[in-house]
Amino acid sequence: QKEVEQDPGPLSVPEGAIVSLNCTYSNSAFQYFMWYRQYSRKGPELLMYTYSSGNKEDGRFTAQVDKSSKYISLFIRDSQPSDSATYLCAMSAGGSNYKLTFGKGTLLTVNP
Amino acid sequence: DSGVTQTPKHLITATGQRVTLRCSPRSGDLSVYWYQQSLDQGLQFLIQYYNGEERAKGNILERFSAQQFPDLHSELNLSSLELGDSALYFCASSVDPGGNTIYFGEGSWLTVV
Numbered sequence: 001q002k003e004v005e006q007d008p009g010p011l012s013v014p015e016g017a018i019v020s021l022n023c024t025y026s027n028s029a030f031q032y033f034m035w036y037r038q039y040s041r042k043g044p045e046l047l048m049y050t051y052s053s054g055n056k057e058d059g060r061f062t063a064q065v066d067k068s069s070k071y072i073s074l075f076i077r078d079s080q081p082s083d084s085a086t087y088l089c090a091m092s093a094g095g096s097n098y099k100l101t102f103g104k105g106t107l108l109t110v111n112p
Numbered sequence: 113d114s115g116v117t118q119t120p121k122h123l124i125t126a127t128g129q130r131v132t133l134r135c136s137p138r139s140g141d142l143s144v145y146w147y148q149q150s151l152d153q154g155l156q157f158l159i160q161y162y163n164g165e166e167r168a169k170g171n172i173l174e175r176f177s178a179q180q181f182p183d184l185h186s187e188l189n190l191s192s193l194e195l196g197d198s199a200l201y202f203c204a205s206s207v208d209p210g211g212n213t214i215y216f217g218e219g220s221w222l223t224v225v
Binding site for chain 1: 154218
């Protein structure tokens with residue numbers, strides 16, 4: 001079993017839809033959870049950062065972490081064509097031995 | 113623009129050759145990370161340096177090596193290149209060694225023919 005599992009999609013939605021992106025993980029030591037957005041042939045861009053369980057909201061984006069289920073989600077409200085990208089979840093246990101483990105990414109297309 | 117600069121952006125080379133990828137971190141960032149991204153493996157952590165010293169090692173092949181210089185820029189050296197080394201190589205940086213929030217450069221696209 002991989003440490004981080006993410007459905008690669010592709011996911012296609014109409015403009016204005018609510019998008020739900022998810023990752024599951026197996027390592028219970030993970031405490032830091034991130035979402036990155038990557039446009040085609042560009043570097044990943046940090047979108048959301050969450051520590052431990054709970055929700056975090058930033059504009060149209062909401063990140064949720066459920067450590068008991070080892071499940072994290074990213075919700076995008078009122079999706080726009082400019083949201084079309086690959087979304088990667090990432091997580092780490094923190095501490096002195098750094099290692100950020102990424103999901104393989106979900107390709108999202110928002111159609112006008 | 114993340115502030116992390118990588119050169120070259122694109123590189124085509126032959127099998128068996130050696131290449132060097134260069135990275136300048138964001139101003140003030142002491143940690144540099146190297147990642148490899150391929151279609152089948154996703155983003156794979158290779159190695160981390162903090163203030164000139166190796167901090168963590170991931171799935172880095174013995175044919176690959178890296179270093180961070182006193183001015184904090186970093187280089188990733190790839191030698192005896194194989195077709196399977198074709199990938200996008202990213203450099204990232206962060207202020208602290210914990211690196212839970214890291215910022216990526218635009219990547220160096222390596223094609224081995």
